Amino acid sequence: MGHxxxxxxxxxxxxxxxxxxxxxxxxxxxxxxxxxxxxxSRPMTLPEIAGHPRFGITCDxxxxxxxxxxxxxxxxxxxxxxxxxxxxxxxxxxxxQDYLICRDCGSIAVLDVECPVHELEKNIETTxxxxxxxxxxxxxxxxxxxxx
Amino acid sequence: MGHxxxxxxxxxxxxxxxxxxxxxxxxxxxxxxxxxxxxxSRPMTLPEIAGHPRFGITCDxxxxxxxxxxxxxxxxxxxxxxxxxxxxxxxxxxxxQDYLICRDCGSIAVLDVECPVHELEKNIETTxxxxxxxxxxxxxxxxxxxxx
DNA sequence: TTAGATGCAAACGATTTGCGCGGAA
DNA sequence: TTCCGCGCAAATCGTTTGCATCTAA
Numbered sequence: 001m002g003h004x005x006x007x008x009x010x011x012x013x014x015x016x017x018x019x020x021x022x023x024x025x026x027x028x029x030x031x032x033x034x035x036x037x038x039x040x041s042r043p044m045t046l047p048e049i050a051g052h053p054r055f056g057i058t059c060d061x062x063x064x065x066x067x068x069x070x071x072x073x074x075x076x077x078x079x080x081x082x083x084x085x086x087x088x089x090x091x092x093x094x095x096x097q098d099y100l101i102c103r104d105c106g107s108i109a110v111l112d113v114e115c116p117v118h119e120l121e122k123n124i125e126t127t128x129x130x131x132x133x134x135x136x137x138x139x140x141x142x143x144x145x146x147x148x
Numbered sequence: 149m150g151h152x153x154x155x156x157x158x159x160x161x162x163x164x165x166x167x168x169x170x171x172x173x174x175x176x177x178x179x180x181x182x183x184x185x186x187x188x189s190r191p192m193t194l195p196e197i198a199g200h201p202r203f204g205i206t207c208d209x210x211x212x213x214x215x216x217x218x219x220x221x222x223x224x225x226x227x228x229x230x231x232x233x234x235x236x237x238x239x240x241x242x243x244x245q246d247y248l249i250c251r252d253c254g255s256i257a258v259l260d261v262e263c264p265v266h267e268l269e270k271n272i273e274t275t276x277x278x279x280x281x282x283x284x285x286x287x288x289x290x291x292x293x294x295x296x
Numbered sequence: 297t298t299a300g301a302t303g304c305a306a307a308c309g310a311t312t313t314g315c316g317c318g319g320a321a
Numbered sequence: 322t323t324c325c326g327c328g329c330a331a332a333t334c335g336t337t338t339g340c341a342t343c344t345a346a
Contacts, residue, residue: 085335124289125289133248135288142278172325
C-alpha cells in the first residue's frame with residue numbers, strides 16, 4: 001500500500017474556492033484547467049492540459065500561460081522540471097511525489113517511496129537563509145522496454 | 149570541509165581523449181565547449197557556454213546543440229533541468245551535486261551535503277526494472293535578498 | 297461599474313533539421 | 322580519401338507581451 005500520506009481530498013469546488021480566496025475570478029478556463037489537473041493527478045504540460053478531452057473549451061495559449069502563472073503565484077499549482085522542453089505543472093496539496101523517468105522514451109512513473117530528504121530539507125531551511133523551501137527529486141534511468 | 153567525494157581531477161586532454169575514444173573528432177568547438185564547462189564547473193546553458201569569454205571561437209547554435217547531444221549520448225556531460233527555459237549541462241565524472249535555487253531570482257547554489265538518496269537509488273535500481281539510474285535533487289526556496 | 301480575464305496577433309528565445317561544404321582521421 | 326562536423330538558413334515549438342474587448346463580481 002505504500003506511503004501515501006493522504007491529504008484532504010481535493011474537489012473542484014474546494015479548489016475554486018481557494019482560487020476565489022486568492023482573488024482570482026471563477027472563470028471557465030480556470031475550472032477546466034483545474035478539472036484536468038485534478039482528474040489526471042500527474043504532472044502535465046500546458047499543451048497537454050489544453051488538449052485533454054476534459055478541457056471543455058477552446059482557449060488561447062496566452063490565457064493558459066497566464067492562468068498557470070497566476071495559479072503558481074498563489075501556490076495552488078507547482079512547476080516541476082523534467083527534461084522535456086515544456087514545463088510540467090501539478091496541483092499542490094497532494095502528497096509529495098518523487099518520480100522515475102526513462103531518459104529514452106520520457107515515460108514518467110510515480111515512486112511509491114518514503115521521500116528521504118525531509119530531514120535534509122529542514123536542515124537547509126535553518127542554515128541557508130532560504131525560506132519556504134521545497135524540493136524536487138527525480139530519478140532518471142533506462143526502462144526495460146527502451147533497453148530492448 | 150564538507151563531503152566532496154573527490155574524483156580523478158579532470159583535464160581538457162583527458163576529456164578530449166575520452167571523446168576521441170567515443171569516436172568523436174577533436175574539433176575546436178568541442179575543445180572550447182569542454183574548456184568552459186571545466187573552468188566553470190557548474191551547470192550552464194548552451195547560450196551561456198557560447199557566450200563565455202573562454203569560448204574562443206564563434207560557433208553556430210546548431211553546432212552547439214549537436215555537440216551537446218553527442219556529448220550527452222556518450223555520457224560525457226549530463227543534463228539538469230532547473231526551472232529555467234534553457235537546459236543546463238555539466239560535466240559528468242565530478243562529484244555528485246545537489247542544488248539550492250531561488251525561485252525568484254533563479255540563483256543557483258551548490259549544496260555541500262551528503263546526498264541522502266544513494267540507498268533509495270540502489271533500491272529502485274533493483275526493484276523498478278530500470279537500469280543506469282541516477283538522480284537529480286533540487287531545493288527551491290526564496291533567498292534572503294528576494295525576501296526583501 | 298470596474299478591475300481582472302480573455303482573444304488575437306505578433307514577437308521571442310531555445311532548439312531542431314536539411315543541405316552542401318570543409319576539415320580531421 | 323572519407324566521413325564526420327560545421328555554417329547557413331529556415332522551420333518548430335513553448336512561452337511572452339501589447340492591446341482592445343469582454344465579463345465576473
